[in-house]
Amino acid sequence: MLLLGDARLPTGGHTQSGGLEPALLAGMAAGDIPAYLTTRLRTTTLVDAATAVVALRTLRAGGAVELVEQAWAARTPSHVVRQASEELGRGYERLLTRLDDLTPRPVRRGEPRPIAVARLAARLDVAATDLARVICHDDVQSVCAAALKLAPLDPVDTVAWALDVAPLVERVVAQVADLRTPADIPAPAAPAAEIWQHAHATAPRRLFRA
Amino acid sequence: MTDRETVVRVESTCAGPARVRLQTGVLAPRLVARTAATVEVALVATTATLLGGDHARVRLEVSGGCRLVVRDVAATVAYDGRGATALWDNVIQVGTGGVLVWQAEPFIVSDGAEVRRSTRADVAEGGRLLLRDTVGIGRSGQTGGSLTCRTRMSYAGTPAVAEDLDLSPESRALPGMLGNARIVDTITALGWRPTAATDHFELAAPGAMARRLIRDAHASDVDSTWADWRSQLD
Numbered sequence: 096m097l098l099l100g101d102a103r104l105p106t107g108g109h110t111q112s113g114g115l116e117p118a119l120l121a122g123m124a125a126g127d128i129p130a131y132l133t134t135r136l137r138t139t140t141l142v143d144a145a146t147a148v149v150a151l152r153t154l155r156a157g158g159a160v161e162l163v164e165q166a167w168a169a170r171t172p173s174h175v176v177r178q179a180s181e182e183l184g185r186g187y188e189r190l191l192t193r194l195d196d197l198t199p200r201p202v203r204r205g206e207p208r209p210i211a212v213a214r215l216a217a218r219l220d221v222a223a224t225d226l227a228r229v230i231c232h233d234d235v236q237s238v239c240a241a242a243l244k245l246a247p248l249d250p251v252d253t254v255a256w257a258l259d260v261a262p263l264v265e266r267v268v269a270q271v272a273d274l275r276t277p278a279d280i281p282a283p284a285a286p287a288a289e290i291w292q293h294a295h296a297t298a299p300r301r302l303f304r305a
Numbered sequence: 306m307t308d309r310e311t312v313v314r315v316e317s318t319c320a321g322p323a324r325v326r327l328q329t330g331v332l333a334p335r336l337v338a339r340t341a342a343t344v345e346v347a348l349v350a351t352t353a354t355l356l357g358g359d360h361a362r363v364r365l366e367v368s369g370g371c372r373l374v375v376r377d378v379a380a381t382v383a384y385d386g387r388g389a390t391a392l393w394d395n396v397i398q399v400g401t402g403g404v405l406v407w408q409a410e411p412f413i414v415s416d417g418a419e420v421r422r423s424t425r426a427d428v429a430e431g432g433r434l435l436l437r438d439t440v441g442i443g444r445s446g447q448t449g450g451s452l453t454c455r456t457r458m459s460y461a462g463t464p465a466v467a468e469d470l471d472l473s474p475e476s477r478a479l480p481g482m483l484g485n486a487r488i489v490d491t492i493t494a495l496g497w498r499p500t501a502a503t504d505h506f507e508l509a510a511p512g513a514m515a516r517r518l519i520r521d522a523h524a525s526d527v528d529s530t531w532a533d534w535r536s537q538l539d
Contacts, residue, residue: 118481127480134481168509169464177509282455282467286489287518288481289506297503 111183112241112303113234114139117291120298125246129256131288132238136263138285140234142170143180143209144227145271145280150213151226152275160210166277167207170284173293179305181205191215227271231264241303310362315344315403317370331361343372350379355420357386361393369402369432377410383450385417395424399432399496404538408531411439411488411522414472418450423457426495430461433496435534441488441522442472449474449487460495465510486518490525492534499534 118131146167153163171177185205191214205211209230216226239253274280292305311330318324325344327334331354338345348363355361367373383391393412399405414420428434443449451473458466470489477483495512499505505515515530 114481121484123480131480134479137476137479138481165464165509166467169458169467172466172468172506172508172514174507174509277464280467282469284468284470285479285481286470286516287484287486290516290518291481293506294503 109240110304111179111237112245112305113238114288114292114305115238115241116245116301116303117295117298117305118288119245120295120301121287121291123291125242125248128238128242128246129259132235132256132260133263134285134288135234135238136231136260136267138283139288140231141267141270141281141283142167143207143234144230144267145274146170146207147209147213147216147226147230148223148271149274149277149280150210151216151221151223154213154217160206162277163280164207164210166280167209170280170282171207173289175293175296176289176305177207179292180207180209182304183208184211187211187215191218194218224268224272227268228264231267235260235264244302310364311348312364312366313346313373313375314364314366315371315373316368317342323371330363331355331359332363337376342370343374345374345376347376347378350381353384354381355383355391355393355418357384357389357391357419359391361391362396363394364396364398365405365407366398366400367403367405367432368400369429372404373406375405375407377408380411380413382413382415382444383418383420383452384415385450386419387417390419390421393420393422395422395426397424397426397434397436399426399428399434401429401431403429403432404435405433406435406535406538408437409439411441413441413444414450414452415444416447416450418452420450420452421455422452423455426458428458428460428465428495431496433538434458434494435538436493436495437491437527437531438493439488439490439522439525440472442477442483443487458493458495460510460512463510465495465508465512466493466514484518486520488519488522488525489516490519490522490527491516492527492531494534497537499537505530 150163188211235257309330311332312328313334314326316324322339332348333351335347337347454470456468492515499513505513517525517527519525
């Protein structure tokens with residue numbers, strides 16, 4: 096599951112920088128990238144991990160995933176940021192159809208990344224805590240992998256960053272592990288990062304979609 | 306110290322002007338104008354607000370067919386609470402066909418103030434809400450106290466905006482939170498979709514949000530967005 100959730104697989108994750116490219120374009124110092132990982136894990140990533148866990152429980156109970164998606168969308172006010180997540184969701188959905196059937200078939204409209212990954216987890220019988228960890232891992236690795244393309248770095252540094260935030264990842268996992276209903280999903284926001292990512296759709300020079 | 310609720314409730318009557326109920330709390334509502342369908346109210350501070358231990362509660366309700374326009378007379382300053390937290394809760398309800406416009410003046414969190422704000426807004430299908438909310442960290446020359454803002458808005462029973470903003474000194478120092486800004490200036494429209502533009506968020510629910518992070522209040526360029534969205538309600 097960690098491998099399937101990795102940005103290197105052909106789910107389109109390589110097009111995402113976890114908001115890092117917009118942040119650097121907006122003037123965030125490259126030295127702030129490790130702290131930026133903390134911002135993500137305390138805000139967007141926490142929302143996504145919680146959304147995924149609630150979606151997984153909802154899928155297993157045969158409930159309405161639309162309500163989980165509405166809760167996620169209310170926590171993601173920018174349509175640009177929502178679309179980026181839905182594009183990723185399409186990639187995961189394509190992967191899921193290939194797991195079930197080797198003939199590629201058209202995927203439905205993209206669901207947000209956390210819900211698409213939750214579908215994968217439901218299919219692969221992954222536990223909620225592992226799903227939350229995958230969401231965090233994917234997000235941290237998206238930022239770290241993008242950092243190598245956007246700033247002059249020793250690749251070992253990014254591994255150290257990922258290890259440094261591991262305790263915070265475990266805190267996120269513990270925080271979301273028992274969530275059940277859409278209203279349980281926390282809603283922490285990072286307003287500047289949101290505005291930077293929103294502006295990225297119209298940025299003239301960019302390597303990443305978001 | 307007070308925790309009485311400030312209430313403005315506007316209901317239509319079959320004949321004659323809309324019925325208005327006003328109750329004074331930390332803020333006193335003053336009727337500015339009233340016609341058959343439109344009520345304009347100003348919110349005036351009754352005491353030195355906001356102090357540690359205060360719990361300000363504001364409830365604005367407008368029923369179908371009525372229009373409520375609310376103005377603040379002055380900015381609100383949350384003073385050094387000397388260790389005590391101050392609370393501020395807004396509750397907004399807009400009925401089907403109702404319109405509520407609230408251009409709130411800035412809410413400034415001084416050094417030593419610790420404030421928890423919440424805003425709950427429920428707009429029925431066919432209702433419309435236009436809200437301006439400006440929060441500032443620190444008065445001129447200050448680094449500012451601690452502020453958390455919890456916002457939950459729904460349209461036609463569906464979540465539209467859910468946000469917990471942690472503007473404690475520790476949180477706002479993180480990259481991606483405020484940058485070098487100290488003011489968060491937000492306009493939220495619910496119940497209709499203002500003309501699309503690249504500089505605002507289109508919500509998944511019918512509505513939009515325009516937000517600027519700025520250093521000085523007078524530098525905000527959302528005034529034109531406010532005027533534009535406001536005119537779409539006429």
